[in-house]
Amino acid sequence: MPPKRLSAAEYATGIRAGSRTVLGRAITLVESTLPSDHALAQEVLQAVLPHTGRSLRVGITGVPGVGKSTFIEALGRYLVETKGLKLAVLAVDPSSQRGGGSILGDKTRMPWLSAQPAAFIRPSPAGSSLGGVARATREALLLCEAAGHDVIIVETVGVGQSETTVHGMVDFFLLLMLAGAGDELQGVKRGIMEMADALCITKADHGNEQAARRARLDYQSALHLFPAAPSGQVVPVLLTSAVDGTGIGAVWEVIETYAAATRTSGYFERRRQQQQLQWLHQSIAQALKSRFYADAAVRERLPAVQSAVAAGQLTPFAAAEELLGL
Amino acid sequence: MPPKRLSAAEYATGIRAGSRTVLGRAITLVESTLPSDHALAQEVLQAVLPHTGRSLRVGITGVPGVGKSTFIEALGRYLVETKGLKLAVLAVDPSSQRGGGSILGDKTRMPWLSAQPAAFIRPSPAGSSLGGVARATREALLLCEAAGHDVIIVETVGVGQSETTVHGMVDFFLLLMLAGAGDELQGVKRGIMEMADALCITKADHGNEQAARRARLDYQSALHLFPAAPSGQVVPVLLTSAVDGTGIGAVWEVIETYAAATRTSGYFERRRQQQQLQWLHQSIAQALKSRFYADAAVRERLPAVQSAVAAGQLTPFAAAEELLGL
Numbered sequence: 001m002p003p004k005r006l007s008a009a010e011y012a013t014g015i016r017a018g019s020r021t022v023l024g025r026a027i028t029l030v031e032s033t034l035p036s037d038h039a040l041a042q043e044v045l046q047a048v049l050p051h052t053g054r055s056l057r058v059g060i061t062g063v064p065g066v067g068k069s070t071f072i073e074a075l076g077r078y079l080v081e082t083k084g085l086k087l088a089v090l091a092v093d094p095s096s097q098r099g100g101g102s103i104l105g106d107k108t109r110m111p112w113l114s115a116q117p118a119a120f121i122r123p124s125p126a127g128s129s130l131g132g133v134a135r136a137t138r139e140a141l142l143l144c145e146a147a148g149h150d151v152i153i154v155e156t157v158g159v160g161q162s163e164t165t166v167h168g169m170v171d172f173f174l175l176l177m178l179a180g181a182g183d184e185l186q187g188v189k190r191g192i193m194e195m196a197d198a199l200c201i202t203k204a205d206h207g208n209e210q211a212a213r214r215a216r217l218d219y220q221s222a223l224h225l226f227p228a229a230p231s232g233q234v235v236p237v238l239l240t241s242a243v244d245g246t247g248i249g250a251v252w253e254v255i256e257t258y259a260a261a262t263r264t265s266g267y268f269e270r271r272r273q274q275q276q277l278q279w280l281h282q283s284i285a286q287a288l289k290s291r292f293y294a295d296a297a298v299r300e301r302l303p304a305v306q307s308a309v310a311a312g313q314l315t316p317f318a319a320a321e322e323l324l325g326l
Numbered sequence: 327m328p329p330k331r332l333s334a335a336e337y338a339t340g341i342r343a344g345s346r347t348v349l350g351r352a353i354t355l356v357e358s359t360l361p362s363d364h365a366l367a368q369e370v371l372q373a374v375l376p377h378t379g380r381s382l383r384v385g386i387t388g389v390p391g392v393g394k395s396t397f398i399e400a401l402g403r404y405l406v407e408t409k410g411l412k413l414a415v416l417a418v419d420p421s422s423q424r425g426g427g428s429i430l431g432d433k434t435r436m437p438w439l440s441a442q443p444a445a446f447i448r449p450s451p452a453g454s455s456l457g458g459v460a461r462a463t464r465e466a467l468l469l470c471e472a473a474g475h476d477v478i479i480v481e482t483v484g485v486g487q488s489e490t491t492v493h494g495m496v497d498f499f500l501l502l503m504l505a506g507a508g509d510e511l512q513g514v515k516r517g518i519m520e521m522a523d524a525l526c527i528t529k530a531d532h533g534n535e536q537a538a539r540r541a542r543l544d545y546q547s548a549l550h551l552f553p554a555a556p557s558g559q560v561v562p563v564l565l566t567s568a569v570d571g572t573g574i575g576a577v578w579e580v581i582e583t584y585a586a587a588t589r590t591s592g593y594f595e596r597r598r599q600q601q602q603l604q605w606l607h608q609s610i611a612q613a614l615k616s617r618f619y620a621d622a623a624v625r626e627r628l629p630a631v632q633s634a635v636a637a638g639q640l641t642p643f644a645a646a647e648e649l650l651g652l
């Protein structure tokens with residue numbers, strides 16, 4: 001028997017009271033693509049909205065193999081055990097299939113955290129469209145904040161457009177890197193390094209220390225050539241070993257210092273407001289495009305028009321006008 | 327008395343015959359925002375379309391003070407005098423006001439090129455919207471190609487979104503930099519360095535040679551840490567002095583080598599097709615947004631909704647739904 005459907009007020013009360021079951025069900029609700037769930041989900045969000053915004057939102061990315069899960073397990077353990085904080089870990093991975101063994105869908109990759117009452121781990125919502133996955137994750141983030149989590153980690157894989165998406169929903173964006181000569185960067189999308197608020201070289205252990213230190217110097221000089229970050233803060237390069245815990249506390253210190261400095265300067269709050277407005281306008285743009293490309297006449301005509309444009313037989317602007325006139 | 331209005335066929339014939347006057351008037355036509363000019367402009371473009379696509383399209387950017395005009399004058403002179411090529415110089419600068427003394431609107435900044443029959447220089451179209459300026463420049467580029475120009479340089483200032491726009495309409499993107507400790511980079515937008523197909527340090531002359539060489543080494547190591555360019559080509563760092571002409575020939579060699587290699591690999595043609603399709607879909611997205619935000623009901627409601635979102639009283643997604651339902 002499936003659990004009885006709760007009212008928006010019951011969801012909100014349960015979340016606020018710290019019920020993990022209700023929080024989990026509320027996230028399932030915002031992830032649902034059923035039209036019948038949609039209005040209720042929006043009602044729940046609206047009800048908890050006054051209780052959101054109080055966490056520190058941290059984005060973490062890095063290519064597969066960089067040790068993201070191990071890093072998050074170590075950082076999370078530090079936050080829970082040493083700092084006494086309540087932590088939620090969310091993920092954005094449009095390629096993940098719930099139950100299909102996706103790297104982000106597997107709770108067992110963070111065994112210690114998974115067993116903690118103070119940590120809430122949720123795999124990436126399933127879905128093929130980044131827009132849908134992003135919306136669900138942003139809304140899950142608000143629900144976790146209303147549930148009183150102090151820190152929300154949003155992780156993503158180091159490929160595709162998902163970094164930009166995660167960057168648009170967090171206060172601090174951390175890029176995990178491996179030490180080495182540069183080859184391991186092939187998988188990192190261009191532009192990601194310039195979005196990072198800090199770089200962290202992982203696996204600086206087991207005889208790898210020297211390579212890690214050299215990589216740190218290299219990245220530091222490279223970052224020095226970059227334009228200043230819009231936050232006004234220096235982008236540090238850190239060394240960590242998740243195995244022996246080296247540098248994990250220093251990472252958290254960097255994040256806390258950043259948050260304090262940008263709160264004082266006003267950048268922190270300004271950026272959050274910008275993110276909210278960006279989300280509004282992106283939602284609108286996406287809805288307008290979905291409607292347009294779902295139109296029967298457009299769908300019928302689009303392939304021929306695209307071929308003509310790609311073949312140089314029709315200017316893109318004339319083609320756009322033709323489709324818009326349908 | 328204003329010149330008599332030409333027919334689309336007369337424009338096309340005049341352009342193909344190499345008439346600078348007709349080319350100039352055709353560009354004015356595609357730049358026009360008068361609805362009565364619009365259909366004729368599209369007819370002209372469609373008529374010349376089979377004769378476009380044969381030039382090499384080179385984007386050039388750099389902050390004010392980097393010596394962009396002097397560099398383009400020197401490179402252009404090399405192309406015209408030494409290589410015997412026909413060159414057009416276009417610009418994208420949404421902040422420029424025709425006749426208002428904009429840096430990009432002033433022909434006298436390239437005195438030698440301006441006097442050459444083999445060079446055609448056109449200032450940035452006026453306009454406050456980047457979309458409108460970009461469309462006019464893309465269409466002017468096609469007209470210049472139909473007029474038989476071998477090389478089209480599209481220049482832009484190193485600020486704002488205009489680099490991404492220019493990057494989306496050229497085959498090769500060159501970033502001009504000054505030698506120095508990094509302070510001069512403050513004006514370069516984050517992410518631009520990773521779009522560049524080559525970096526070029528200007529003003530490597532007059533006792534500045536040593537700083538320029540050091541900067542080259544720094545940038546080379548920094549670029550080494552970047553992920554590989556999608557073209558598969560190495561991103562070189564070059565030194566030039568526009569005053570004594572040092573390195574100008576080498577810049578052109580790099581561009582030609584790049585074009586040859588990417589033509590062989592198929593990347594060149596693939597990228598052009600992608601750019602055409604991007605332009606199509608961007609034109610559609612922009613038209614959809616313009617229509618939406620021009621709607622009277624949306625205009626009336628938008629300020630209140632934006633305030634509520636920024637103040638955290640309404641979720642962005644709920645706000646988008648409300649506006650989309652108007």
